[in-house]
Amino acid sequence: MKIAMVISALGKGGAERVLSVLANFFCRENEVCVIKFDADEPFYALDPKIELISLDLGVGDLGVFGNIKKRYDKILALHRLLKSRKFDVVISFLDNTNVLTLIANLGVGQKIIVSEHTNHRFLKSPIWRALKRIFYPRAAGLSVLSKFDLDHYTYVQNRVIMPNPMFEISHAxxxxxxxxxxxxxxxxxxxxxxxxxxxxxxxxxxxxxxxxxxxxxxxxxxxxxxxxxxxxxxxxxxxxxxxxxxxxxxxxxxxxxxxxxxxxxxxxxxxxxxxxxxxxxxxxxxxxxxxxxxxxxxxxxxxxxxxxxxxxxxxxxxxxxxxxxxxxxxxxxxxxSFKIETIGRRWLDFIAATIHREE
CATH class of the missing domain: 3.40.50.2000 (Glycogen Phosphorylase B;)
Structure with a gap:
């Protein structure tokens, strides 16, 4: 299976660590491509088998008009990439990137699973809230971290609670x-x-x-x-x-x-x-x-x-x-219940069910 994972950057945050842990698990039996918008080196180690694509578009604040252009550039670059490649599934991480990925997929037809890693109340912007309400129904699936969020996203039919996995432990x-x-x-x-x-x-x-x-x-x-x-x-x-x-x-x-x-x-x-x-x-x-x-x-x-x-x-x-x-x-x-073997298999089951649902 060909799995793409999209995130803004791979810094030292919690969602970034989760993506890295999942990507390293997925690549044991699948082709994995990680796509990010910035040019920085990943903070957490990725398996050498993983294809890493950096679109080199930056993630800093450029002001109102600068941010609009930057997001347009991200959507365009991601649209071209998604159009040029065929993945079995594309998993995007974090709400803003989820929206941009769904917009970039317009006219392309990739199966997109959006993955939430904060509770929905953290997002204060009415514009981004509206964009989520408009574009999330286009997602093939949605993963959330809690029942609180599962009950909120009633406008996405195929949704699941998917806890974060534990990272690899160094010492017995x-x-x-x-x-x-x-x-x-x-x-x-x-x-x-x-x-x-x-x-x-x-x-x-x-x-x-x-x-x-x-x-x-x-x-x-x-x-x-x-x-x-x-x-x-x-x-x-x-x-x-x-x-x-x-x-x-x-x-x-x-x-x-x-x-x-x-x-x-x-x-x-x-x-x-x-x-x-x-x-x-x-x-x-x-x-x-x-x-x-x-x-x-x-x-x-x-x-x-x-x-x-x-x-x-x-x-x-x-x-x-x-x-x-x-x-x-x-x-x-x-x-x-939190080991990567458990969470990783749950993810693969959800991906398989989502692909079957969309066919």
Whole structure:
């Protein structure tokens, strides 16, 4: 089977990593072509068997008129490429690229599956919302990350919930370093991630208990300076370590992972930490955490923005090793459903069903 995968760029984002993991799986038994709009080298490694096409059209902001021309150039270049090649299926990633791919396919007839990697509420632009409503019904299929989004896209008939797959793990479980008293939070430092709520929660924890633990926040973003100022104001010893390429080494050592988001698309950190024996606490935000955690069974869910509740759950986990172990053991039962072999086969089944449906 000939599979094309389209994305704006292959930087260090979550959707970009998902594409790379899936492409590397697909190419075991299929011909895979990855098409991207920029000219930069991929951040995540791609199998040498994969054909990589860079259209070299850039992804930066060029202002209103510059952006219109840039998108026209992208559509035209992709249209020519899709017209010159015959793929069994084309999978596009992320909403704006999904729309451009569907427009580029007009008059071509490739089977397009659009793949969403945020929840639909993240898209604020009324223009892009309207474009999705117009062009998504032209897609042969749609993958989303949660039931919340599945229920939203009623205007696409062939749609499916497709969780993100786990990346390849470097070390076997018996070769990992010992766990440390580390509380890990990770993600882009923006308002949606609610790291300010985490800092306020930490300030409520008993000082004598907190001083026995190291708090690490991995990630960069526009809120970093204000968060560092808030941590200093609250007299917290928090390590802001910026973007970390090797997040695996942090998962291996951390005993607790905490997510305080106001909104999520899926929440990779809650899925990935399952594979590293890390106890999980998250806000019960839209969308994803409640589909990854059964409250009190394999992790804890707290109300969004509730620093007191988060502090209470953190104190419980910090103080009770047996409880942490029980939550971790229960969470490990979910591993199989997120392995690339499982998700990859689900993708191939969806692709095959979509192709058959369109014939």
């Amino acid at each position: 479980k018996d070769a990992r370093p010992p766990k440390e008293n580390i509380i890990l939070a990770a993600g882009r430092l923006n308002v949606y991630k609610g790291f300010d709520v985490l800092l306020k929660a930490l300030a409520l924890i008993d000082f004598n208990l907190l001083k026995e633990w190291k708090v690490v926040i991995a990630g960069d973003g526009e809120e970093r300076k204000s968060l560092e100022s808030l941590a200093a104001k609250l007299r917290l010893n928090v390590q802001f370590i910026g973007f970390v390429r090797d997040i695996e080494s942090l998962y291996e050592r951390a005993k607790i992972v905490v997510v305080t988001s106001k909104m999520e698309g899926f929440c990779n950190i809650l899925m990935e930490s399952i594979f590293f024996g890390t106890a999980r606490i998250s806000t019960d935000c839209i969308a994803g955490p409640s589909e990854l955690i059964s409250d009190g069974v394999d992790g804890f869910l707290c109300p969004v923005g509730d620093s007191a509740s988060i502090a209470k759950k953190l104190e419980i986990l910090m103080s009770d090793e047996k409880l942490r172990e029980r939550l971790v053991q229960n969470a490990s039962k979910r591993e199989e």
